[in-house]
Amino acid sequence: MRYIPNSAQERAQMLREQGLDAIDDLFRSIPPHLKLAEPLNLPPALSETEALNYFRSLAARNAIRPQVLSFLGAGAYDHFIPTITDALISRSEFYTSYTPYQPEISQGTLQAIFEFQTMICELTGMEVANASLYDGSTAMAEAVLMAERITHRSKVLIAGNVHPEYREVVETYISPAGISAETLITCAETGTVLPESLSSLSEDVAAVVIQSPNFFGGIEDVQAIAEEVHRAGALLVVVVAEAMSLGLLRPPGACGADIVCGEAQSFGIPLSFGGSYCGFFATREKYQRQIPGRLVGLAYDGQGRPGYVLTLATREQHIRREKATSNICTNQGLYALMATIYLATMGRRGVREAAEQNTQKAHYAARQIAALDGYRLRFTAPFFNEFVVSCPKPALETLDRLLEKKIIGGLPLARFFPEMKQELLVCVTETIPKAEIDLLVEALREIGEAIYS
Amino acid sequence: MRYIPNSAQERAQMLREQGLDAIDDLFRSIPPHLKLAEPLNLPPALSETEALNYFRSLAARNAIRPQVLSFLGAGAYDHFIPTITDALISRSEFYTSYTPYQPEISQGTLQAIFEFQTMICELTGMEVANASLYDGSTAMAEAVLMAERITHRSKVLIAGNVHPEYREVVETYISPAGISAETLITCAETGTVLPESLSSLSEDVAAVVIQSPNFFGGIEDVQAIAEEVHRAGALLVVVVAEAMSLGLLRPPGACGADIVCGEAQSFGIPLSFGGSYCGFFATREKYQRQIPGRLVGLAYDGQGRPGYVLTLATREQHIRREKATSNICTNQGLYALMATIYLATMGRRGVREAAEQNTQKAHYAARQIAALDGYRLRFTAPFFNEFVVSCPKPALETLDRLLEKKIIGGLPLARFFPEMKQELLVCVTETIPKAEIDLLVEALREIGEAIYS
Amino acid sequence: MNRKATTHVNQNEGLIFERSRPGRIGYRLPALDVEAAPIPELIEPSLLRDDDLAGLPEVSEVDVVRHFTRLSTWNYAVDYGMYPLGSCTMKYNPKLNERVARLEGFAAAHPYLPEALAQGNLELIKELEECLAEITGLAAVSLQPAAGAQGELAGLMIIRKCLQSRGGPRKRVLIPDSAHGTNPASAAICGYQVQTIKSNSRGAIDLEDLRQTVDEEVAALMLTNPSTLGLFEENIEEVCRIIHAAGSFVYMDGANMNALVGVARPGDMGVDVIHLNLHKTFSTPHGGGGPGAGPIAVTAELEPYLPFPRVVRETGPQGENRLRLDYHRPQSIGRVRAFYGNFSVLVRALCYILSLGPDGLREATETAVLNANYLAHHLKSDYELAYDSQLMHEVILSDKRQQRFGVHTLDIAKRLIDYGFHPMTIYFPLIVPGAMMIEPTESEGREELDLFIEAMRSIAREARERPELVKNAPHHTRIGRLNEAEAARRPVLRWKKEQKQENQG
């Protein structure tokens, strides 16, 4: 096999040197009857050409642009990705190396993570950030667990407009830990959390978890919410599923959030059907020893030369075992690097410009759609690049009609909110030209008119 | 502009330091009226996304598999290319470096070229090979010029079955040099050079140039030809346009060739519409100081550590100027590296297996086609992976009909040989599955029958 | 300098923030093509950031390329040479997998594509599940877990959920003292007390001891097989019998499956749940710390508890085969992450499995085990073997013989760097004092193994003759040993404008 250097001859020779005659002698500690009598029942090996053709045929069975136009968002966003991102993460030194346990020959990875931590702090307005977590949903779960460790309280309040899949993940994580989650009802009109609704928080609440922009695209009044939450001695966890919004919106850290976590996919990471992505996690310095996951810090060698190392390891499973702040080990290193490269390339002005284009295009689309007979914006809160449209026809039907025109109009909210039969979650990023927005609007108009005519 | 680090501010600052106030001051040596008054009349700058989309749209206007099946060869061959080839030449250290003038920081490139030279020697059966030339056609031209330098004779005989475009290039190169080229008539039946035809070579012939496999795919009897040529004191130049054949055929060097040159495109280099490719050039050690182009040799440093350097530079233009063996400077370095990686990856067994598959598939196709009513093989000589088919209908018409079935049936020879109206040059490489060959055969049958019915 | 490596000039590079200069630009977006309204009219100013993102750098594309290319040259990599981290299975990452994972149809597919428009991805997921079920000998597989540790957590939750349905989740999880830290950590998150069980002198589970310890409060035994000592648990069947007899489950940490694939199957041994590390056994790149993927395979009994959604095959109205996502899984533990897993990793793993086929997979396993035994055979004369039993895919040595010269495992590891190798895993497993855990994998050819042996022997000699040389290693890297203790005492976890990271020498 071409991935195995030693030839059959060499292997035989190496066996002989050890005084063995058959490979099987090496497996003598496995009870004979447990050994496979015949080969695994898998397809025979494919040549490189055959494998490539097979995967091409699979890939061809997924619809992507230009075959379809898509207005899907809802936690996974189609943003511009600079070509250099892939060129740089394709350096063997980055993608074929392990977690940087040996700093003297891992400074490339370590320094890049240190830069990632810094950028996340800058974007979120927090003081410390870790090296990454699996994704936005698990980052939120880790935030809840950390809040419990800090407050020793066992209840969390999660806004009803947080990404439904994120909430499902938290449910899974906390149930064994004996933490209970309650849903914080949001305003039917604005679609956002009303600070007032938090005025009488009970004393056993460890944390209130909100998402901004929320699942419906609406921007929360984090500042006001933070005040209420802190009054009750609870922590405020702000989740950011669309990190691009940080380029434009007031950083949660500046609004009083105690933990800001979320998904960095928007920063140069391909959609790839939902993964791999990159969870980020930031908090206050005073909580740094409670942070889950890897942390990289500055260090010096004997001659006073600066370098970087994995640090505060006493939080981690390999040292603390069952007392660790988390069980995470392998995280999303290479994807944190992608995000770092993206943020460096776009930089101060690029992230801002991209964020503004998202807002402008989404609002243009919203204006056009809202102007159509029978369509309206479901919520009134200000939004970033996503908004909910109430359609004259059931959303599913509307989407089917759009699909006939090779347009994926958005996400039918009934999927998560059965009562929202008519509602469609529409996302417009900077990658969608005006012409495509106009196609969507025109198609919706036709579908709408079909009813009244 | 993102490719220019210094910002406008920095540039202004740097100007000031030099006591200048305007960029224009730097161009004061250009007469004012020669300076462009307004910007170049070119399209405004494209963003990365726009550029990518534009080139995608251009690329989409070329027909490649799977849109069409192709049996084109004739000097450019579709062979399997291992994925690692592109991964490795994409290392910045290889593709963003210059010709290795400074050996201490260019050993990677130098050692790879040394390996390339060795592999070319092994494949051709020669003693020395250079670091590459532009392509097969210019390699052939350089061979003719070298033969003239060595023999001081001014006539070359070029077989009529050498790639027509190669012959055109030689004509261009030699006319100013006062070398005259004559065409060596080949056998109408075998399509090859008859050794007898060389029995009475005149004394003023510097070299006889043959191609094997020749343009019609036929394999020449190099050995017998070499004897005749040497008897007249001329040199034998053997051109190899389909280098894959070297995996199976007797190396020209072992048959007495004095210069073996050709095109290495078959070794891992994409078709890319005819370039960039990689010319190779090999000869006898006694002629090494007459070789055109770069040569890499072994050297040692003060501590006796081995390394590689560009050597025998006294042959080259930068030292010898008008007396140089060639004017070549930049050659095809990265593509020689591609070929080296390909040959290392396929190795002894892979090159052999690929070459055999070409022969087997081409002969299978030839058998099937020859068995069809009205079709026959034009020439009787043994062939490698290309052969000439005489069609019952004019080749151009046949090709048009095939194209309706999304098949590019081969090259119409009338393009270069007006008398060969019915002839089609068909190439079958290892990349063509049996099913596709059968499609071609079936389509030809239908077209053929259409006549008789 | 030595046969494996020497030193060469290497570029310095500061932090990207230090490269930043006002006005530099690294990108170009298409011009905005819709009529723009002033942002404050779209979103209240109070909700907008007012720091102008000053904290992000301003650099050109050239700056970014130079910066990260230079950084990369400071790393060691599998593509450089042997990377013998024990238990990490640092095998070759095929370039074909990288190419395939980048196909637009995969990379640009949105997770919420209508199922009919994502059949290729669903097929890929289902096919990989089926391959892994066959490889592990278990009934069903979920690809959702993002890494091994999350696989452990999901697996334990499944056990917990099942036990609950039988009356109660129980209290304890048994974990051998040789286990990886994620095992106890995962058990704790899953709400279990961890009871450590001692390995016997042969590094195996003591059956008697196990019988004593197991009771009806034990939810599961978490077993790594082969263990982190590189040993196959010879009594695996009896162990499973004992555990099952008590109504509890056997969870197998499959991080070391590179020693078993194609040779033996955990399912056949009695294991109930196992996680696999695709970024180990199945060649997907470690990426300097992820992403990985930690699929779990379970018995038929536990299948209903797997995370949702599940990809299921069905026949459509026209009798065509198609796949869909099944969200209606009443007994499921729920989700462990959003969407369907680290899909881009899954693509690579399937490409690996299909490229090797049954024979290739077995050949890889056999060669990995052969290479490890080859190392043990040639190193035991100079280093203390932790256990002199039949080894599988890795060998554990200790610094016992070197200690008397004041040379410790850490020193030996650092000195290996000067010899052009990445060090082995050190001080793990915890039960072996000064452990050096070496896993060559099948990706190492004989010469590389011989160079490693030569280096280790040479270091053993140096330890005797020039201990200081070893204790102060590495000597050939761009920086020396970093003071990690100090770094943890006063952590600096981010760059700040004020504080320039200056040479303190």
Place this chain on the structure above:
Amino acid sequence: MNRKATTHVNQNEGLIFERSRPGRIGYRLPALDVEAAPIPELIEPSLLRDDDLAGLPEVSEVDVVRHFTRLSTWNYAVDYGMYPLGSCTMKYNPKLNERVARLEGFAAAHPYLPEALAQGNLELIKELEECLAEITGLAAVSLQPAAGAQGELAGLMIIRKCLQSRGGPRKRVLIPDSAHGTNPASAAICGYQVQTIKSNSRGAIDLEDLRQTVDEEVAALMLTNPSTLGLFEENIEEVCRIIHAAGSFVYMDGANMNALVGVARPGDMGVDVIHLNLHKTFSTPHGGGGPGAGPIAVTAELEPYLPFPRVVRETGPQGENRLRLDYHRPQSIGRVRAFYGNFSVLVRALCYILSLGPDGLREATETAVLNANYLAHHLKSDYELAYDSQLMHEVILSDKRQQRFGVHTLDIAKRLIDYGFHPMTIYFPLIVPGAMMIEPTESEGREELDLFIEAMRSIAREARERPELVKNAPHHTRIGRLNEAEAARRPVLRWKKEQKQENQG
């Protein structure tokens, strides 16, 4: 070690042939799917090779990846830092160009595709020709030449052919003593005697001298502008007038066009033929020695002589715009290579031009010239400036002041390596003794330029204070200065089984 660079561990690696082991395999082809006949029945055995290709290596894919990855780490690269080779224009090679050139539609297109099925490629060629015509201010462009030198040859052949049609090819070509070696070499191949003309004290062409030299046997003047001295030929118009008056032509070597693009056009100056180096001015990678591309641009008068085939626009039967290849060019010099040129290079160059646009191209030129002047400004205090005139894109220094310490240009160049830079071009142009030709290009930011200045100054100091340090440089590379003289005396140009390249120390 110094601000720019230090040393770091670096892998050794022998020749690929030394890695070879019988039985190792690095590839897998699909199984042969046609009925196979014994090869000797298809081709006479006498025509088949009988050495079983023993000379090619047998290695695994892992071996190949490790081998070439290690080799790569021994190279310096533009992506590492400043690469100040004068006259080589080592600018940043945009990754976008690399990506675009790899699009299947380009990479997999056969050169003999029916024209109707290759419209994208023909359009690309035509569009690049039009861009370059606009940039040079000339009437027509051919993209066929594979590199600058071939452009020179093609250009001279065109002049020769045109002169022939006017009665005779003439005998001599005038070439300034500062010209690149390819100029005289190309002229010689084109059948001309080379007459060298002296540059005057200001590095320019002496008009009087030129008037004397020009006669009706002079076919052309080959002029590099800006010259290899980095100076713009101020009397360019008068020079052209003198040449034209004698009925001969002005050939311009456009290798230094990075100093003019968007600022001034050779066509407007009176130039008749020019070649461009796309691998210099237009950012296509040098690839460690190619491929390049050397398009030529000519006046309307010379257009008929351009190499064939020509891509021409036409309107099809349905009035649609389309392109075709025109082979019927009776006056053409013929072909200079097979097919249509280094197409994969052309794709990159067009992507570069379209990405920069008119403003970006001018900005690049201005910045390149600014950077060169910035270097000259800061280096002239320590090094002798060859000419103190207004510089364009590069600066030429000499070792005049260092010689008295026994330190020469070669030593300074080698010492630069220790400082983390690739050396400049040395000992060229020939008319400047101990020339150091430095071209920073627009791709260098100010800090990198400052580091270079710092390094050069530090070397000047070392030359005075510790000359031996400089004379024995480099000290920080994996090997020291190699004995090139000895290598040329007994050339070893290939590996042989017998001869292992052993350390001779």
